[in-house]
Structures are given as C-alpha cells and as structure tokens.
Amino acid sequence: MHAIQLSLIALGVLTSNPSSAAQVTLQEVWAMLQQQQAQIAALSEKLEATEAKLNRTETQVKITEEQLGLTVDYLADAQASNSVGRTSVGGYGELHYNAVDGEGDSGDFKEFDFHRFVLSFGHEFTDRIRFISEFELEHALVQDTDDGSNSGEVELEQAYIEMDLDENHWSRAGVFLVPVGILNETHEPPAFYGVERNDVENIIIPSTWWEAGISGGGHYASGLSWDFGVHSGLQMPTSGVNAYRVRSGRQKVSAANAEKLAYTLRLKYTGLPGLELAASYHHQSDASQLRGDGLGSGGLVSFHGIWNQGPFSLRVLWAQWNLNGDAVKLADVDEQTGWYIEPSIRLDLGGSDWGFYTRYEDLEGARSRDRFEQWEVGFNFWPADNIVLKFDYRDRQHDLQGSAGFDFQAIDLGVGYQF
Amino acid sequence: MIIGCVLTLVGAPAYAGPEVYQTPNEFIAQAFGGHAPDAQALWIKPGLRGELTEVLGHNPGLRVRYWGRGTRTVWVLDEIGKDFPITAGIVVNDGAIEDIRVLVFRESRGWEIKYRFFTRQFLNARLDHRHLTRKIDGITGATLSVRAMKRMARAALLLHEHSVASSNTLAQAR
Numbered sequence: 001m002h003a004i005q006l007s008l009i010a011l012g013v014l015t016s017n018p019s020s021a022a023q024v025t026l027q028e029v030w031a032m033l034q035q036q037q038a039q040i041a042a043l044s045e046k047l048e049a050t051e052a053k054l055n056r057t058e059t060q061v062k063i064t065e066e067q068l069g070l071t072v073d074y075l076a077d078a079q080a081s082n083s084v085g086r087t088s089v090g091g092y093g094e095l096h097y098n099a100v101d102g103e104g105d106s107g108d109f110k111e112f113d114f115h116r117f118v119l120s121f122g123h124e125f126t127d128r129i130r131f132i133s134e135f136e137l138e139h140a141l142v143q144d145t146d147d148g149s150n151s152g153e154v155e156l157e158q159a160y161i162e163m164d165l166d167e168n169h170w171s172r173a174g175v176f177l178v179p180v181g182i183l184n185e186t187h188e189p190p191a192f193y194g195v196e197r198n199d200v201e202n203i204i205i206p207s208t209w210w211e212a213g214i215s216g217g218g219h220y221a222s223g224l225s226w227d228f229g230v231h232s233g234l235q236m237p238t239s240g241v242n243a244y245r246v247r248s249g250r251q252k253v254s255a256a257n258a259e260k261l262a263y264t265l266r267l268k269y270t271g272l273p274g275l276e277l278a279a280s281y282h283h284q285s286d287a288s289q290l291r292g293d294g295l296g297s298g299g300l301v302s303f304h305g306i307w308n309q310g311p312f313s314l315r316v317l318w319a320q321w322n323l324n325g326d327a328v329k330l331a332d333v334d335e336q337t338g339w340y341i342e343p344s345i346r347l348d349l350g351g352s353d354w355g356f357y358t359r360y361e362d363l364e365g366a367r368s369r370d371r372f373e374q375w376e377v378g379f380n381f382w383p384a385d386n387i388v389l390k391f392d393y394r395d396r397q398h399d400l401q402g403s404a405g406f407d408f409q410a411i412d413l414g415v416g417y418q419f
Numbered sequence: 420m421i422i423g424c425v426l427t428l429v430g431a432p433a434y435a436g437p438e439v440y441q442t443p444n445e446f447i448a449q450a451f452g453g454h455a456p457d458a459q460a461l462w463i464k465p466g467l468r469g470e471l472t473e474v475l476g477h478n479p480g481l482r483v484r485y486w487g488r489g490t491r492t493v494w495v496l497d498e499i500g501k502d503f504p505i506t507a508g509i510v511v512n513d514g515a516i517e518d519i520r521v522l523v524f525r526e527s528r529g530w531e532i533k534y535r536f537f538t539r540q541f542l543n544a545r546l547d548h549r550h551l552t553r554k555i556d557g558i559t560g561a562t563l564s565v566r567a568m569k570r571m572a573r574a575a576l577l578l579h580e581h582s583v584a585s586s587n588t589l590a591q592a593r
Contacts, residue, residue: 122502130525219531
C-alpha cells in the first residue's frame, strides 16, 4: 500500500479516536512506513534480478537451440559425405522353375535354376565422377570340368567410370552395356514380363551384351538423347554348330580380340511421359575378327517402342543383323531378324500390383533351332515394389520341318528381386 | 568419330562444381518471389516419424529444415534413386504441389526426371491416405529414380501438413 495512503489512515485513526493517540505515535507510524518502503525496494530489486536471469536463460536457450541444430546438421552431413555413404551396394536375382514338354520325350525336362545372382557396386568419387559395376553369378555354380562343359558363369558385366561433362553430356570408359534394345540395359526381374527374357533380345541383339571401350552421350529438355560408343566387338564363329550365331560371338571382355573395333549409336525419345522410342545402329568392320574366313562386316539395326497409358502397356521391338561375306551368304544366314510385340495390363488388386501379358515373337536366327514363332502368356505379381513372382506359358513352333523336334510347350515359374 | 569421342572424354572442360541445375538457394528464393524467409526446423516427433518412415521406407532423421510463408512451404530433400542420392526441391502451397525440381542428379541413368516433361506430372498433386492424387507415368530404365521422386513428393506434402499444423497449434496456444 502506498506510503501516503498509510499516513492518511494513521492520521484518520489518530484524529477519530483521541484515546488511541496515546498508544500509536506519529513517529511509530513513520517508522512502519519506512520499514515497508524498504521491503518494497528489496522486492523490486529481486524482481529486476529475476527478470535479468530470465533474459539470460532465454538467450542461453537460443544458443543451445542453435548448437543443437548445428549438431544435427553436422551429423547429417557427416553421414552423407563419409566414404561408406558415397559407396552403394545393390543387386538383383532370379530363381526359375521350368517344366518343358518337348516334341517327343527327349525334349522334356523339369528344372530349378538360380539363373542370375547379381551384385552391383558403385562409388561416387566426386559429385560428377562415379564408378558403376555389376558382378554376376549365373546358374548358381561354376566348376572346373575336364571337357569344359559348365553351365555356370561368373562375369563382370559392367565396370566403368562415368564423368558428367556438363548438365547435358556425359562420358564413360570401361566395360558397359551396349545401348541396343530394351532389356540389354534394363533387365532387373521386376522390370519385365516372363520368367525367361524374350528370345528376340536374347538371340538376335544378343542380350546381355557388354563390351569395353569409351562412350559418350547427351540428353536434352526436349526428351531427345543420344549415345555413341567405340568399343570391342563380337567374334562370331564361322564353323561348327554355332557358325554365324550372333550370341556365340560375345567375348565378354575376357582377353577379347580387338583386331576390329565396333561402333554403336542410339537415338532415343522419351519426351512424353509413358512413351519411349529408340533406334540403334551397331557396326563392326569384321564380325569374326578374322580376315579371309568368308565373314566380313556386320551391322545391327534395331527399333523399339514402349507405350504406357494408365494400366496398359505395349512393347514392340524389331532387330536385324546384316552380315557380309561369301560364306555367310552361302549359308543363307546373312540376314538374321527378330521381332516381338507384347501388350500388358497392370492392376492394383487388393493393395498389390498384378500384371497380365501376352507376347508374340518371330525369330530368324542363324541356327535352325533359332528360327521359330512363339506365343507366351502369363502374369507378374509384385507383393512389394522390388519383388516379383512370375508365371508364364510358352508355345514354341519352329519354321522348318526338320527343326520340329525343337518345338515345345513350357510352364515357367519365377521369383525375382532387386534392391 | 573416334577422335571426337577421345576428345570428349579426356578434354573435359575445367568444370569444378557439381552437376547442379538450380542451387537450393536459387530454388527457394524463386519460390518466394526473390525474398526467401528464414529457414525453420520441423522436428520429427513420434507421430510424424511413423508416417514419414512409411512414406520414405527409412529413418527420416531428427529434423527437416524448411522455408515457409503464409500457405506456402519449400522443402529440399534427398532420396537415393538406384545408386546415389537425388536432391529435389518441392514447393507446396495450400496442400498441393506447386513446383518440383531436381536440384542435384548423381545417377548414371534416369536423367529424364530432371526435365519438365516428367516433373509437370506432379503439379497440383495432393496427398490422399499418404498417396499422391495424381498418376505419375514411369520411365523405362529409371524406375528407381521415378520412385525416389514420388517418395520425396509424398514426404513434402506430409511435412507441409505437419508444419502448417504446428503453426496453427502454436497460434491457438497464443
């Protein structure tokens, strides 16, 4: 209470009751007021001290907040930039079950096969230079046999350094996939239909096809892109059961004969979401790497289109080899062609994706058993994005009467993954 | 042609910086008409952590920095495509994606996601039960990069909800 108010109250008491004046003197009242004034002063001082402490605490909280934020940022940056964070590990794999009912009993077989177990390793040296690699084990087992027969393979499919030259252009040096077709570069199991890869790209292209050399390319806002590579080439055999067979010409960069290099150019358009159109041309001045054997230059032309519209998808691919040389012409395999068409639909059923497809293939390869038509129908089930279960039915009919023994119907099951 | 390729490979220009198309700061400033607000931090509390982990498929970290003014927020996020992180900037306005751009691309494949012909599919997308309301057509050979962009878009929309909710809650408390 204010000192003046106290004084007035005291005065009021003294004047209103003359008998109390003897008990409380003015001096005593003044002393009381002084005492209370001192208490008020002390309380004010304490309040100021408390306010100052509060201000200091608020400042300290802000500093702590800032330090905490800096610590979180440091930890996040450290995790992103350490050598482990800049190295990536990935892979894909697929297990197949094939039940083949061949023409006559000799073509029948049932088989489990872990067809591919692939590990990929990548490392980012800087923000524009990286290493990409892919290491593969096929058919689960590689063993040393007396006659050299061995279904298993251990292969280095990719191992290249990639450098970004600017926003639109890049270059590579090392072992890389030849830019031809659809599956040659994109063949993780969840990415295609059918337990086995389609035969056109397997036999004619021949996927998976990798070579060593240098390549470069560019991509633009219009959706156009190009790739060009100078690299090792095929060494096609010119005799035996696999004569002029393209797939048998793959050297896989294992002490690969590089007498004659090869060149591949691809143009691609992906400027409309859901649409891909591409054309590739590959040329090799001597497809067997050997002069005077009746096989000279060879060129592969391929076109493909992919169209995705809502749940529907359509893939079409055509590829043709043109081989020059007297012997290959005499063998009537100087033109080897294949094409396929594959419509499909992918639906969300019960929270998971199911895809249903059919495919028609027509091949004219080098061997009579590689000249056939095939119908295929089946489905993929993706329980999660990177896992696929597959089923398909295949019906293969050969062109030549003499090759009818290679006809078959098959049921295939598969499980595949990528990460 | 061989000489051209060799020159292309070995004669790379003295390009010292990373492959950045628009820096994060440029992207953020552009979103706010050239005057970016101060960065704020959204701490990932338990409820949000569960939702964000479901969207991203991994631990989302302790906090996310963002820039916000009015109904607009801007997020700069990183997600791994196939092998390496992709950095994307996402502008969310009133619960819908207003802009999305790849700011840093480090992958060997999937370059298509950098361009407008792909990213415009995300415009005006909202969240419906943690999924985008717009269908995004994929790109053959870039599936993992496309998925990374979709995860970042969903994460930005989710974070926007929580940042706006946080602001509203604080405003009500005051």
